[in-house]
Amino acid sequence: MRLNDKVAIVTGAGSGFGEGIAKTYAREGARVLVADINDNAGQRVTEEILKAGGQAKFVRADVSKSADMVNLLSSALAAFGGVHIVVNNAGTTHRNRPMLEVEEDEFDRLYAINVKSIFLSAKTFVPYFRTQGAGVFINIASTAGIRPRPGLTWYNGSKGAVITLSKSMAAELGPDNIRVNCVNPVMSATGLLTEFMGVPDTPENRKRFTATIPLGRFSTPDDIANACLYLGSDEASFITGACLEVDGGRCV
Numbered sequence: 001m002r003l004n005d006k007v008a009i010v011t012g013a014g015s016g017f018g019e020g021i022a023k024t025y026a027r028e029g030a031r032v033l034v035a036d037i038n039d040n041a042g043q044r045v046t047e048e049i050l051k052a053g054g055q056a057k058f059v060r061a062d063v064s065k066s067a068d069m070v071n072l073l074s075s076a077l078a079a080f081g082g083v084h085i086v087v088n089n090a091g092t093t094h095r096n097r098p099m100l101e102v103e104e105d106e107f108d109r110l111y112a113i114n115v116k117s118i119f120l121s122a123k124t125f126v127p128y129f130r131t132q133g134a135g136v137f138i139n140i141a142s143t144a145g146i147r148p149r150p151g152l153t154w155y156n157g158s159k160g161a162v163i164t165l166s167k168s169m170a171a172e173l174g175p176d177n178i179r180v181n182c183v184n185p186v187m188s189a190t191g192l193l194t195e196f197m198g199v200p201d202t203p204e205n206r207k208r209f210t211a212t213i214p215l216g217r218f219s220t221p222d223d224i225a226n227a228c229l230y231l232g233s234d235e236a237s238f239i240t241g242a243c244l245e246v247d248g249g250r251c252v
């Protein structure tokens with residue numbers, strides 16, 4: 001198993017990519033702290049991991065709140081005795097629509113969940129990783145951060161910020177043996193799909209989006225989880241500051 005002896009925290013693990021990452025990590029031997037703002041979703045994923053023979057614990061957390069982030073660290077220490085990998089996956093978007101129609105409170109919420117969360121994660125886990133002498137961050141950004149489409153301007157900007165700050169963190173934290181990488185998924189049929197498309201989820205509307213992806217389909221939670229599995233494992237011990245597109249060629 002590729003993550004034996006590792007403890008991982010996965011935020012937004014109650015659905016979509018986060019659920020896929022948490023289950024893949026558990027299958028590969030990691031003990032997983034399932035973090036989500038949605039209790040039912042997080043508990044469901046945790047129970048499914050336990051039923052499959054894995055090790056997991058659910059902790060409710062709003063990643064935009066400092067106290068909740070600190071509680072993730074103390075919960076992981078109490079439950080599993082350490083933390084090796086933090087996957088900052090929780091994220092949200094405004095509905096796809098003209099940029100000036102997005103309201104200030106939506107912008108603030110978006111940047112708190114997508115960007116401030118990385119700041120809070122760094123403030124919480126970097127001191128711990130420094131003491132431990134190693135650590136891994138994986139930040140889920142998006143192809144939106146490098147090939148923006150119209151209608152998602154503020155979301156695109158938030159993911160651009162995640163990409164740049166991940167690279168900057170990698171440069172600054174390398175001497176501490178802390179690796180920081182990004183995964184850039186292309187669109188997927190997860191909870192955010194309708195908001196991303198801005199139109200009803202019909203086969204015709206899906207086709208408009210998949211037509212721009214050379215491999216001709218959306219990404220899946222397994223696609224993203226497999227990339228995170230590699231980046232979280234010791235096989236990637238010399239990989240930092242990378243942004244891995246998992247996008248069927250969309251960004252070519």
Ligand SMILES: NC(=O)c1ccc[n+]([C@@H]2O[C@H](COP(=O)([O-])OP(=O)(O)OC[C@H]3O[C@@H](n4cnc5c(N)ncnc54)[C@H](O)[C@@H]3O)[C@@H](O)[C@H]2O)c1
Nearest residue numbers: 012014015016017037038062063090091142187188190191
């Ligand atoms: N779905 C896509 O097409 C797509 C494409 C590129 C990138 N992404 C990114 O992937 C990540 C996961 O998205 P997804 O598609 O799996 O969405 P999703 O809606 O299926 O899952 C997101 C999860 O995050 C949780 N969450 C939301 N706000 C939170 C908060 N403040 N604190 C803790 N948990 C919170 C939700 O409860 C949910 O369980 C996001 O960062 C998103 O921006 C998604």
